[in-house]
Amino acid sequence: MPPAYQSQVHSLDAAAVAALEPALAGRFAQGLYLEGEGQVANDQWMAALALELDRLGAVWHSGVSVQTLEPRCMRGSYTAGEHAGEAFSISVDLVVDARGAGSKPLLPGLRGVRGEVLRVECKGVELQRPVRLMHPRYQLYVVPRPNNLFVVGATELESEDTGPVTLRSMLELGSALYSLHPAFGEARVQSLSSALRPALDNDQPACTLQDGIWHINGLYRHGYLCAPALVESLMEKILESTYESA
Numbered sequence: 535m536p537p538a539y540q541s542q543v544h545s546l547d548a549a550a551v552a553a554l555e556p557a558l559a560g561r562f563a564q565g566l567y568l569e570g571e572g573q574v575a576n577d578q579w580m581a582a583l584a585l586e587l588d589r590l591g592a593v594w595h596s597g598v599s600v601q602t603l604e605p606r607c608m609r610g611s612y613t614a615g616e617h618a619g620e621a622f623s624i625s626v627d628l629v630v631d632a633r634g635a636g637s638k639p640l641l642p643g644l645r646g647v648r649g650e651v652l653r654v655e656c657k658g659v660e661l662q663r664p665v666r667l668m669h670p671r672y673q674l675y676v677v678p679r680p681n682n683l684f685v686v687g688a689t690e691l692e693s694e695d696t697g698p699v700t701l702r703s704m705l706e707l708g709s710a711l712y713s714l715h716p717a718f719g720e721a722r723v724q725s726l727s728s729a730l731r732p733a734l735d736n737d738q739p740a741c742t743l744q745d746g747i748w749h750i751n752g753l754y755r756h757g758y759l760c761a762p763a764l765v766e767s768l769m770e771k772i773l774e775s776t777y778e779s780a
Contacts, residue, residue: 542569557659557715566668573664573677574758598622603629603640605746630768632750634732635694640744644751646694646730651687652707653724658717659684667714674710683724686711690731690755699726731755741767743775 544550544567552559554567587594597614600622608629610622631637635646661684667674677685689703704726711718734740734752741764742749748771750764 543567544569555662555665557661558665561715571664572759575679576758579758595622595624600633603631603747605629628748628772629746630748630750634751634753635730637732637749637751640747641734641749641751643735645692645733647733647754648689648691648693648695648728649687649731649755650689650691650699650703650707650726650728651685652699652704652711652726654684654686654711654718654721655682655724656684656718656721657682658720659715665714667710669710669713671706674707674714676711676714684711684718684721688755694730696730697728699728703728739764741771743771748772 546554546565546567548560548563550567551562551565597612597618598610599613600608600610602609606625606627606629608622608624608626612618612620612622631640635644638644638646661676661678664675664677667676673688673690675687679685686707689706691703711721731754732751733754737752737754739752739754739756739760740749748768750768753760753764
């Protein structure tokens with residue numbers, strides 16, 4: 535960890551854990567508090583972002599499978615609606631590929647890492663912030679949401695299988711959640727979902743230019759929180775390349 539952030543990591547004894555998270559009082563002898571750690575409710579954030587883009591006059595092309603990217607053109611086909619099966623082509627000033635694992639044909643070093651998430655409703659537990667369980671096997675996090683909802687994740691499997699959540703993963707997530715607080719034993723399962731995290735060889739996100747196409751990819755477990763920094767980096771690189779070619 536960079537020295538600049540070490541002062542934001544605080545060791546806690548049992549009393550300090552209870553003071554920060556009363557629901558966990560008496561359950562853990564020690565813990566760590568990461569001051570300033572943030573979270574984003576990604577489903578709400580995506581909905582709010584869509585509304586803002588609509589307000590700014592953005593043009594959406596829904597139900598489209600992009601199959602070919604060129605520096606100033608995107609080609610593919612419609613997958614839904616009255617034009618399903620028809621070819622799709624659009625000319626643009628700049629192409630930025632942010633398709634995650636879908637960009638693998640253009641980025642040979644990219645791989646998908648399977649992750650599975652459990653969402654539950656539980657009225658018997660109240661958490662003030664995201665809680666990570668420091669377990670030798672599980673890298674579990676529990677994120678509270680409004681209306682007694684909790685997001686529980688996430689498995690991390692070196693696999694590009696896109697199928698439904700497996701029984702083993704469901705049991706592991708549920709068992710780890712129950713070990714955090716026994717009241718979660720009565721939680722109501724709202725959903726189970728799986729997807730592929732895009733990861734590069736060094737497991738770090740990257741913003742690169744390749745064959746005239748800009749790529750933002752490799753966010754892996756870093757998620758939405760680092761996206762603004764990547765977009766800022768992209769804008770700086772675009773302005774720099776424009777200035778150099780002028």
